[in-house]
Amino acid sequence: MHYDLIIIGNSAAGLSAIKTIRAFDKKMSVAVFDKEAESAYSRVLTPYYAGFDTDKDHLYIVDKSFYAKNGIDAYLGDEVFRVDTNKKTIYTQFDTYTYRYLLIAVGAFAKQSHIKHEKVLTLRNISDADKLRKLFSNAKSVAALGAGLVSLPTLSHLKDDVKKHIIVSSDRIFSQVVDKSASYILEEIFKDKNVFIYKHDDVESIKDNADGSIKLSLKSNHQIDCDLLLVGKGVVPNVDFLKGEIETDKGIIIDDFCKTSAQDVYAAGDCAQGRDFVTGKSVIQGNWITAVEQAIIAAKNILGINVAYDGSIKNNTTEVFGIDVAVVGYNKDDAQNIEFYDPGRFFYRKLFFDESGFIIGATLIKDTNDAGLYYNLVKTRTKIDIFHNLNQFMNYPKFLSKLNYR
Template identity: 25%
Template sequence: MQHVILGAGPAGVIAAETIRKHAPADRIVLVGDEPEAPYSRMAIPYLLIGHIGEEGTHLRHTAGHFEALRIERRQGRAKGIDSGRKQVHLDDGSSLAYDRLLIATGSSPVRPPIAGMDLPHVHSCWTLADARAIAQRAAKGARVLQMGAGFIGCIIMEALAARGVELTVVEMGDRMVPRMMGPTAGGMIKAWCEAKGVRVFTGARVEAIEANGSAMKVKLAGGPTLDADLVISATGVKPNIGFLKDSPIKCLVGVLTDEHLQTTVENVYAAGDCAEAFDIVSGKTIVSAIQPNAADQARVAALNMVGRRAVLKGVTQINVLDTLGLISTSFGHWQGVPGGEQVELTDRAAGRHLSLQFKDDVLVGCNSIGWTEHVGVMRGLVEGQVKLGEWKQRLQRDPTLLMEAYLASAQGQGARALVAPK
């Protein structure tokens, strides 16, 4: 049996190792499009801060790890799939035959249509090559402008601030982290960042970037022109699925999968940031680009690829973010659902905010800032779809009673409720 895995990120590596564990005689080919050892993009900010070296970003640290497991590594990028002949066509003109195929191609940064994006000191912060270029330019006191203040943008911002740069952030949304936080929470994060010395423009966009000697001029639409030594684009990501456009593999936002992570074509599976899987909380398929989901999906896909039936229990909609020391969280339908109810509690002086969203007597989503002691409980209630009964009214009167509500309501509802970690 020959397994081809497209993508050498966390999903691809975990899938390859899982296949080897259960199919010791099968051939495994792991295809990555970068000339690097398999690494984690989420470790790049820690590299920029200086907490780790490049080797610290590597997914596996033992020398000869992949060779010992007889996992063949190959550099290349998929250009197309012939599912009838069971072949993957690569960008060097070669092809790989497969019996089972895993699409774990991840995602790539969105490139905004802005004049000047091709200038030498404009970068995404997505690859080790990007990190090397940013590290050279982002010295203490350098003027850095970052486009985007979403989840990934805030993680990058943390690393830049730690390097001592003069940082300006430009976000098109009306608040920071607009896809994770409501207006109150997003505004609180902005105020926190400004108090830490970061200049933040929300409801703003970059119109053009122009060279200015060794630096740049960055023009904001309807606003000022800012000087910058380095511009970083963190305006979101999109699944790497363009090579599937002429194949029968169905794609929506990502590659559509069933509960076994199989695509609409037999013997072809998908996992990670490019996969669209069923979310039990929302009742629909979603792309959830977080590493724990990638790992779960990779294991389930790999087990099915070797004939061991496995089912994905669901996609986790979790975001826990540290923005310059301010911890915020988002679970499930944090923005609420039609016909639902909500309650909010805000203490700006203490830097704490809690927003709970209900549908009938179930907590379907929540936001929090500075409420770290309740993170596990929030996840347990939302993902477990715990029926609160009379505790819904109690939470509407006092949202801080989450632990009490969990203990009283979840314990008698068995498997649907998750055990809330501390």
């Protein structure tokens, strides 16, 4: 069967591409393929579901009727295992299909641990969340390897009386997400949350206990008795099935039009590697907003609406142990920065700016509703002195007096 457009992937990017195409063109023949037999859902909410803070129904963004209503042939549960860009053909476990245009939005898969055991799990999809939810139901102690955007939010949704062990190879939690100061503030918050942190450490072996739990032996010689180990060591773009067909690095290389090296093939989302708005470097941003933005750009170019993407911006918001955390743009400590911290409220704001004074990023802890403001400051290349003089940091008039910024 032939389609004008085939979309591989049914998450943020795939769904946004469908909506954009149908906003301009009601007749284009479109098919979407995904290895999961699920309607599009929010991966961001899977920790809430695994930890019993929401029901499965609340994960879904659309129901299965969405596809038919929009004239989309949905092959959900039919995985694409090969693409031939010369023949413009995709191969699935059930059939072959040809395309005029192809959008690859297959996302990424969770990095696996070298430790193999039925109670060593990752969290990337609904199936993973189902397994975790079952084990969490009677858990008294849970360990996590890695302290990033999967493991920390997931642990934070467990009951207060559950012991939570966090094992990190670095010197701090959230090391790939926030700056050092923010990491240490969060660690302070965790002290009364039944959380135990093991730094510069790793799991070396695992064995079964007589009561059905497992015992982890760490590099530091510590031992942890727990009911399961959650591995949260990042993700790997799902690009292996494209080798030899499309130029890849860590992800699929795309230009500013979200085009790949293959004719009429585009990519978006967690599998796509494109220009960072702040640094200009080729990166995989790995966040929902970037996936949506790239998919819109790709879809418009497929429709013949010539539009370029001005680059992705890091943009992550999450909740850990009742505290909102948000990061926008570039937030590494090698950049010039100013910060404000109210320890009584655990309220933290840190702004990063370049040598020319342009705001390039921000870290926020608690009450992060203003994250969109900082995103726009980065996007509009606002200068730090203009923002201070005009806005006085909105509702934070004490900010400047504490900073002594000149």
